[in-house]
Amino acid sequence: MKEVTVKAPGTVANVVCGFDILGFALGEPLDTMTVRVTDTPGVTIINKDNYDLPTDAQKNVAGVALLAVLDAIKGDIKGFEIESTKVIKPGSGIGSSAASAAAAVVAANHLLGNRFTNAQLVDLAMYGEEIASGSRHADNIAPCIYGGFTLVRSHDPVDIIPIAAPPLHVTVLHPQIEIKTSEARGILKKKVAMKDAITQWANVAGLIAGLMQRDYDLISRSLTDVIVEPMRSTLIPQFKELKQASLDAGALGGGISGSGPSIFMLSRDEATANKVKQAIQSIYDKVDIDYHVYVTTISDQGVRIKT
Amino acid sequence: MKEVTVKAPGTVANVVCGFDILGFALGEPLDTMTVRVTDTPGVTIINKDNYDLPTDAQKNVAGVALLAVLDAIKGDIKGFEIESTKVIKPGSGIGSSAASAAAAVVAANHLLGNRFTNAQLVDLAMYGEEIASGSRHADNIAPCIYGGFTLVRSHDPVDIIPIAAPPLHVTVLHPQIEIKTSEARGILKKKVAMKDAITQWANVAGLIAGLMQRDYDLISRSLTDVIVEPMRSTLIPQFKELKQASLDAGALGGGISGSGPSIFMLSRDEATANKVKQAIQSIYDKVDIDYHVYVTTISDQGVRIKT
Numbered sequence: 001m002k003e004v005t006v007k008a009p010g011t012v013a014n015v016v017c018g019f020d021i022l023g024f025a026l027g028e029p030l031d032t033m034t035v036r037v038t039d040t041p042g043v044t045i046i047n048k049d050n051y052d053l054p055t056d057a058q059k060n061v062a063g064v065a066l067l068a069v070l071d072a073i074k075g076d077i078k079g080f081e082i083e084s085t086k087v088i089k090p091g092s093g094i095g096s097s098a099a100s101a102a103a104a105v106v107a108a109n110h111l112l113g114n115r116f117t118n119a120q121l122v123d124l125a126m127y128g129e130e131i132a133s134g135s136r137h138a139d140n141i142a143p144c145i146y147g148g149f150t151l152v153r154s155h156d157p158v159d160i161i162p163i164a165a166p167p168l169h170v171t172v173l174h175p176q177i178e179i180k181t182s183e184a185r186g187i188l189k190k191k192v193a194m195k196d197a198i199t200q201w202a203n204v205a206g207l208i209a210g211l212m213q214r215d216y217d218l219i220s221r222s223l224t225d226v227i228v229e230p231m232r233s234t235l236i237p238q239f240k241e242l243k244q245a246s247l248d249a250g251a252l253g254g255g256i257s258g259s260g261p262s263i264f265m266l267s268r269d270e271a272t273a274n275k276v277k278q279a280i281q282s283i284y285d286k287v288d289i290d291y292h293v294y295v296t297t298i299s300d301q302g303v304r305i306k307t
Numbered sequence: 308m309k310e311v312t313v314k315a316p317g318t319v320a321n322v323v324c325g326f327d328i329l330g331f332a333l334g335e336p337l338d339t340m341t342v343r344v345t346d347t348p349g350v351t352i353i354n355k356d357n358y359d360l361p362t363d364a365q366k367n368v369a370g371v372a373l374l375a376v377l378d379a380i381k382g383d384i385k386g387f388e389i390e391s392t393k394v395i396k397p398g399s400g401i402g403s404s405a406a407s408a409a410a411a412v413v414a415a416n417h418l419l420g421n422r423f424t425n426a427q428l429v430d431l432a433m434y435g436e437e438i439a440s441g442s443r444h445a446d447n448i449a450p451c452i453y454g455g456f457t458l459v460r461s462h463d464p465v466d467i468i469p470i471a472a473p474p475l476h477v478t479v480l481h482p483q484i485e486i487k488t489s490e491a492r493g494i495l496k497k498k499v500a501m502k503d504a505i506t507q508w509a510n511v512a513g514l515i516a517g518l519m520q521r522d523y524d525l526i527s528r529s530l531t532d533v534i535v536e537p538m539r540s541t542l543i544p545q546f547k548e549l550k551q552a553s554l555d556a557g558a559l560g561g562g563i564s565g566s567g568p569s570i571f572m573l574s575r576d577e578a579t580a581n582k583v584k585q586a587i588q589s590i591y592d593k594v595d596i597d598y599h600v601y602v603t604t605i606s607d608q609g610v611r612i613k614t
Contacts, residue, residue: 021509153513159528161516191498197534201508202328206460208515209468221466227504 003036004110005306008103009147009299010088011095012170013139013258016223017203021152023095023143026170027297031099032306033062034083035107041078043067048085053100061097062104065128069108072124073115080108092174093262098140099303101128106145106303119158121145126155133181140258147302149211166214168298169273171265172257173242173280176290179235184259187231196226216252216268223253223266236260238283245279270295310343311417312613315410316454316606317395318402319477320446320565323530324510328459330402330450333477334604338406339613340369341390342414348385350374355392360407368404369411372435376415379431380422387415399481400569405447406610408435413452413610426465428452433462440488447565454609456518473521475605476580478572479564480549480587483597486542491566494538503533523559523575530560530573543567545590552586577602 007030015022038044043057043066057063066080082104088096105121116124122145126136142150142160151161192200203222210218233239233256246254246265250272254265265280267273273295284291314337322329345351350364350373364370373387389411395403412428423431429452433443449457449467458468499507510529517525540546540563553561553572557579561572572587574580580602591598 018508018512020505021512151509151512151516153509153525153529159513161513161525163516188501190501192501192504194495194497194499194534197499197504197507198327200504201325201511202458202460204508205325205328205458205511205515206466206468208512209458209470209519212516212519218460218468222460227501 002111003034004107005032005034006103006107006110006303007032007306008099008106008144008303009301011098011140011143012264013095014228014256015207016225016229016253016255017200017207018151019200019225019228020137020139022149022204022207023139023152024149024165024298025143025147025300025302026094026172027299028294029087031088031103032085033100033103033107035066035104035111036081036083037077037111038079038081040081043070043079044081046081046083048083051086051090053084053086053090059131061128061132062100064131065101065104065125066108068124068127069105073112076112089174091178093179093256093258093260094172094174095140095144095258097129097132098125098144101125102141102144102303104128110305118145119160122160123158143302145302148300149298151208163208163211165211165298166216169267169270170296170298171246171251171254171267171273171276171280172262172294172296173284174262174292175237175284176292177237177261179260181259184232184235187235188228189231192227199224199226219266220252223255225255229255232256232260236263237287237289239263241283242280245283246276249275249279251276309418310341311414312339312341313410313414313417313610314339314613315406315413315451315610316608318405318447318450319571320402321535321563322514323532323536323560323562324507324514325458326532326535327444327446329456329511329514330446330459331456331472331605332450332454332607332609333401333479334606335601336394336401338395338410339392340407340410340414342373342411342418343388343390344384344418345386345388347388350377350386351388353388353390355390358393358397360391360393360397366438368435368439369407371438372408372411372432373415375431375434376412380419383419396481398485400486400563400565400567401479401481402447402451402565404436404439405432405451408432409448409451409610411435417612425452426467429467430465450609452609455607456605458515470515470518472518472605473523476574476577477603477605478553478558478561478574478580478583478587479569479601479603480591481569481599482544482591483599484544484568486567488566491539491542494542495535496538499534506531506533526573527559530562532562536562539563539567543570544596545594546570548590549587552590553583556582556586558583
């Protein structure tokens with residue numbers, strides 16, 4: 001039986017000023033998924049973890065993505081079987097559904113002799129994101145597939161721009177609270193002040209330039225969000241204190257990962273990222289919320305074939 | 308008598324998607340200004356052109372900028388005399404007032420032994436822009452002083468980021484009509500749809516990445532403005548036809564220069580920029596408006612000392 005096993009990283013979307021367009025791949029955590037070509041029509045799903053995700057392919061993020069692949073290849077093969085071991089907790093805000101969808105399409109593409117481009121894979125994986133969040137968005141899928149830092153210049157047509165970046169270390173806090181994506185979306189205003197929009201695109205431009213020029217100070221100055229953070233940060237207990245303590249500990253900046261509840265802070269080196277972790281712990285140890293905080297990197301690798 | 312003569316280039320602000328933050332310096336036209344240290348207190352202005360600009364320093368863009376310089380140096384010298392020969396027509400939309408203000412502060416700084424940084428010079432020159440347009444904006448001044456392509460990440464405090472760019476040729480059309488800056492500003496909405504703002508900052512990010520990666524196709528795809536152009540382009544006769552004909556002739560893209568009435572089109576090479584010029588001529592020859600169209604480059608040089 002033809003099969004392949006892949007690893008798919010967690011991802012951070014938005015990256016403070018880049019709402020809906022920027023994202024990066026984390027070094028950890030990584031999901032594991034094995035995909036097999038089968039004679040059973042459609043997509044069969046076997047979950048090897050305890051997250052109780054749907055096994056009906058039409059309701060499963062990876063299932064929907066592979067149904068889109070089957071539709072695109074028009075009968076060349078009959079079906080796929082997915083064996084999924086998720087480590088990235090659904091609902092944590094670091095691209096759990098994107099990792100499932102991206103893992104599935106990259107694995108299938110490998111089994112099909114790599115007939116799709118990365119941009120086409122993003123397009124196929126977005127069908128999975130659509131059932132997870134209600135909209136075809138690529139800001140987690142793109143870095144999950146391409147690795148590193150990515151810009152979604154357009155998602156229709158798909159136009160993904162990999163952005164070169166200097167080494168960056170990431171401190172991630174996952175408070176064990178639930179924020180429904182619908183709630184996080186609902187809190188956003190449909191209109192924004194022109195002057196705030198200008199500030200935002202100035203910072204987006206500064207962040208892209210800072211990353212490509214490897215200018216940590218410019219990256220830091222540009223990590224400012226005057227539009228989404230003021231609304232969404234109210235959903236995360238102690239957000240302001242966490243951010244200030246992280247900056248005081250030497251972080252370049254950071255904010256809400258995707259629609260939360262995880263938050264991330266970027267640092268120039270691992271030692272600083274660990275100090276940021278301690279600063280976050282010292283605040284969350286006093287709060288009655290279970291949490292998980294860890295240090296990782298921005299990884300150049302997206303979904304990779306396990307050899 | 309201590310004196311220096313400088314040349315200051317015209318500039319294009321906004322650059323399609325980068326409203327209020329992006330700009331670049333043109334190879335031509337260039338203003339000429341001589342600045343002298345004098346014993347007469349304040350700023351004396353001699354205009355050597357026919358534009359009938361104010362000679363009262365408080366009402367003159369270069370005058371106000373040099374009064375700001377005198378204020379900053381607190382009595383080290385008594386006054387300046389400006390002898391100005393403008394080539395960049397006031398009100399043409401290619402940074403005529405910025406060129407005056409930038410020329411004045413760069414010349415003064417040279418006479419003062421270069422005691423100000425470029426960022427400080429931008430700050431001083433903005434006093435001049437303020438009396439010309441009513442707001443302290445730096446999107447023309449920054450490229451006029453730094454040369455090349457610049458990002459104004461912030462104007463308070465001043466944070467100017469030079470952006471590396473590949474060779475680009477510019478076709479500029481100046482229709483001889485008047486658009487009051489107040490009218491061009493008044494036509495803008497105070498609020499914008501979030502989805503349009505997202506499209507805009509995706510294109511700003513794409514443009515910065517395209518310039519720095521020297522990717523002409525990405526530059527071209529990113530030169531899209533969903534916010535300002537739909538409102539302001541109505542002020543310029545035949546705008547849509549001009550743009551379409553320019554793209555058909557091979558232009559990468561383009562739009563309104565600053566608040567108009569000039570428009571600019573970017574091309575990869577001079578031959579294409581000349582074809583774009585012909586395409587524009589063929590449209591404007593049928594319109595009852597006097598116009599001037601020419602081909603130049605994006606220049607790495609900002610205000611320079613004439614030796």
